[in-house]
Amino acid sequence: MKEEQRSLLLRSSSQFPPPEGVKLSYGTSGFRADAGILQSTVYRVGILAALRALKTESVIGLMITASHNEVSDNGVKIAEPNGGMLSQHWEPFADALANAQTPEHLLQVVDEFAESEGIALDGAKSVDILVGRDTRPSGSSLLEAAKLGIGSVIGAVALDMGILTTPQLHWIVRARNNGDKASEIDYFEQISSSFRCLMDLIPSGSESNEVVDKLIVDGANGVGGQKLQVYKEVLELNGLVIEVRNTGLEGGVLNEGVGADFVQKEKVVPHGFGSQDFGSRCASLDGDADRLVYFTVLSESGNKIELVDGDKILSLFAVFIKEQLSILKNRDTKLGDDYPCCIGVVQTAYANGASTDFLKQQGLEVAFTPTGVKYLHEKAAQYDIGIYFEANGHGTILFSELFLSWLEATNNELSSVSKGSEQQKAALRLLAVSKLINQAVGDALSGMLLVEAILRHMGWSIHRWNELYHDLPSRQLKVKVVDRTAVVTANAETEVVKPPGIQEAINAETANYPKGRCFIRPSGTEDVIRVYAEASAQDEADRLAKSVANLVDKFLGVGSS
Numbered sequence: 001m002k003e004e005q006r007s008l009l010l011r012s013s014s015q016f017p018p019p020e021g022v023k024l025s026y027g028t029s030g031f032r033a034d035a036g037i038l039q040s041t042v043y044r045v046g047i048l049a050a051l052r053a054l055k056t057e058s059v060i061g062l063m064i065t066a067s068h069n070e071v072s073d074n075g076v077k078i079a080e081p082n083g084g085m086l087s088q089h090w091e092p093f094a095d096a097l098a099n100a101q102t103p104e105h106l107l108q109v110v111d112e113f114a115e116s117e118g119i120a121l122d123g124a125k126s127v128d129i130l131v132g133r134d135t136r137p138s139g140s141s142l143l144e145a146a147k148l149g150i151g152s153v154i155g156a157v158a159l160d161m162g163i164l165t166t167p168q169l170h171w172i173v174r175a176r177n178n179g180d181k182a183s184e185i186d187y188f189e190q191i192s193s194s195f196r197c198l199m200d201l202i203p204s205g206s207e208s209n210e211v212v213d214k215l216i217v218d219g220a221n222g223v224g225g226q227k228l229q230v231y232k233e234v235l236e237l238n239g240l241v242i243e244v245r246n247t248g249l250e251g252g253v254l255n256e257g258v259g260a261d262f263v264q265k266e267k268v269v270p271h272g273f274g275s276q277d278f279g280s281r282c283a284s285l286d287g288d289a290d291r292l293v294y295f296t297v298l299s300e301s302g303n304k305i306e307l308v309d310g311d312k313i314l315s316l317f318a319v320f321i322k323e324q325l326s327i328l329k330n331r332d333t334k335l336g337d338d339y340p341c342c343i344g345v346v347q348t349a350y351a352n353g354a355s356t357d358f359l360k361q362q363g364l365e366v367a368f369t370p371t372g373v374k375y376l377h378e379k380a381a382q383y384d385i386g387i388y389f390e391a392n393g394h395g396t397i398l399f400s401e402l403f404l405s406w407l408e409a410t411n412n413e414l415s416s417v418s419k420g421s422e423q424q425k426a427a428l429r430l431l432a433v434s435k436l437i438n439q440a441v442g443d444a445l446s447g448m449l450l451v452e453a454i455l456r457h458m459g460w461s462i463h464r465w466n467e468l469y470h471d472l473p474s475r476q477l478k479v480k481v482v483d484r485t486a487v488v489t490a491n492a493e494t495e496v497v498k499p500p501g502i503q504e505a506i507n508a509e510t511a512n513y514p515k516g517r518c519f520i521r522p523s524g525t526e527d528v529i530r531v532y533a534e535a536s537a538q539d540e541a542d543r544l545a546k547s548v549a550n551l552v553d554k555f556l557g558v559g560s561s
């Protein structure tokens with residue numbers, strides 16, 4: 001490392017001592033903590049982003065967000081050149097960098113890592129890092145820390161992209177590296193034109209009044225609601241009427257009693273919704289708009305909802321894609337080679353057991369990974385069409401390059417010999433889906449447009465969609481403990497291997513409930529242990545979750561709440 005680079009790092013890092021007595025780790029989705037202790041971490045992730053850009057010789061993204069967490073938290077994560085999550089083998093470096101205690105130690109960590117990765121810190125190359133943030137009040141000062149971190153690596157340039165949804169930043173990074181048009185306007189243009197294309201291809205006779213009714217969206221008082229508020233006029237021109245509530249501009253607090261995480265976990269209406277919405281089709285985004293769930297208000301009196309979660313979105317997408325593939329298969333194969341399209345779906349242990357049964361009955365291969373988009377995305381990329389969703393509403397569809405080129409070629413053939421045929425329409429629909437859906441990462445806005453287009457295509461109301469299968473009753477709880485890292489899991493988080501004895505106790509408890517299933521895991525975004533329980537009746541799922549939460553207390557010690 002050149003002397004100029006050394007002294008720059010030493011000088012700037014001395015302004016950002018790490019918080020005392022805190023061990024930070026690059027969790028499920030980057031670093032997250034109370035915003036008050038994150039200056040140093042965000043500064044250091046700036047350095048990491050710069051090194052990643054130099055290593056990959058590509059544009060890298062840095063997003064400042066804590067997504068579904070409470071407003072006083074914040075966080076930071078990296079978007080790779082393809083728009084995906086940070087390469088997992090860089091995570092230990094991220095941890096070492098975030099926890100380096102002195103400027104000299106930080107310099108040593110950077111020096112050793114750069115050498116092992118063959119990154120020349122000589123200022124010979126210039127690289128761009130796109131920096132985005134959500135609407136959290138702490139975002140602007142953390143942005144300055146990120147810029148200083150990026151600027152302390154010679155040759156790295158920080159470009160402030162302003163307030164964006166997390167998926168927009170990932171999309172823009174991917175598009176920039178592909179040499180495509182890559183602004184926020186280009187993002188909206190691409191998703192609205194592909195949505196329009198799907199709407200134009202709706203078979204006649206699919207119209208249903210219930211579907212055509214407006215969609216009411218809970219924006220979680222965050223960035224997604226604000227973007228949608230601006231963009232809804234364009235969507236209206238394309239045939240989709242949206243009413244946005246909880247934009248945050250009316251004074252509500254981010255993620256407080258609103259948003260996809262609240263709706264999915266509590267199964268009650270978000271703030272601003274109530275009996276007046278009985279029967280309406282409603283959707284909820286999370287704080288940075290990378291999660292989406294749907295719901296209807298259950299009765300005219302209460303605040304209970306019928307939740308249509310990520311598993312149902314996955315099922316809807318899978319049914320639609322399978323239908324298009326089978327229409328395409330019926331084409332005249334003299335027109336060209338068939339393609340043995342390998343389609344797979346990916347879930348986590350949180351997937352409702354009824355959804356997994358349904359997907360298997362559809363003849364789909366279902367794979368399981370631990371929680372975290374980084375794991376699901378990696379698995380889904382192994383298929384020609386990989387659809388992944390977490391029950392919490394985080395997911396997307398990935399198409400392989402090979403399959404997309406075959407699809408383009410098939411569409412070209414069909415358009416010359418049987419233009420306007422059902423087969424060509426199916427090819428066009430699949431191509432439109434590949435452009436509408438955000439293939440960089442789960443995206444509530446583009447996912448919502450795909451749901452809306454498919455419901456119209458099928459002529460389904462939200463109730464008909466919800467009838468695809470019936471969820472088994474479930475309950476999720478979180479438990480504060482002294483040290484959540486004491487829980488270590490295996491088998492896609494379905495089994496606890498540490499502390500000893502707790503899995504046996506969970507098994508014994510679960511055996512008391514017909515169709516009972518229960519697991520615990522440490523959260524990667526909040527300082528808690530999560531408990532998930534499923535059973536054949538709601539009160540049983542509630543009791544199972546509660547008694548396993550008590551076991552967690554007993555084995556791990558009650559933490560301060």
Ligand code: G16
Nearest residue numbers: 028029067068372373523524525526
């Ligand atoms: C993040 C991850 C998701 C994960 C969620 C909860 O979502 O991207 O994959 O499901 O955290 O993780 P945990 O249970 O480990 O706290 P988000 O929307 O908060 O970015």
